Amino acid sequence: MTRQVGSVEIRAQHRASCHCGAVVLELDLPDGIVNARRCNCSICKRKGAAVASVPVTGLRVLQGAESLQLYQFNTRSAKHYFCKVCGIHTHNQSRSQPGQYAYNVGCLEDVNPHELGTLPVSDGVNHISDRKA
Numbered sequence: 001m002t003r004q005v006g007s008v009e010i011r012a013q014h015r016a017s018c019h020c021g022a023v024v025l026e027l028d029l030p031d032g033i034v035n036a037r038r039c040n041c042s043i044c045k046r047k048g049a050a051v052a053s054v055p056v057t058g059l060r061v062l063q064g065a066e067s068l069q070l071y072q073f074n075t076r077s078a079k080h081y082f083c084k085v086c087g088i089h090t091h092n093q094s095r096s097q098p099g100q101y102a103y104n105v106g107c108l109e110d111v112n113p114h115e116l117g118t119l120p121v122s123d124g125v126n127h128i129s130d131r132k133a
């Protein structure tokens with residue numbers, strides 16, 4: 001976990017927003033940034049975003065719920081949300097951990113994800129739901 005990124009301290013309740021500001025989220029991050037990673041699955045490799053974990057109950061949409069667009073594909077169990085005004089991915093509910101959202105670290109207020117250094121890469125391309133029996 002990471003409680004400080006550069007000179008920015010991660011607050012227990014930290015805001016996140018899309019690029020245009022239509023969507024504003026509040027995240028409960030009492031332990032800071034948890035499980036920061038990238039992912040090699042078909043959608044994450046295109047987004048290229050660093051993501052981290054927050055419990056589903058620890059994310060609230062403060063503003064712009066009507067601007068959040070849901071995108072689903074393949075098994076349609078994961079839920080990927082993005083702002084339909086500016087196109088920025090804010091968070092997704094994964095298949096492997098439905099109790100968690102992965103949120104876009106780059107959306108955190110004042111946080112530069114590049115200051116996290118090199119992050120581990122989740123092997124989402126070999127997800128268990130996609131393996132052939």
Ligand SMILES: [Zn+2]
Pocket residue numbers: 018019020021022023083084085086087088
């Ligand atoms: Zn936006």
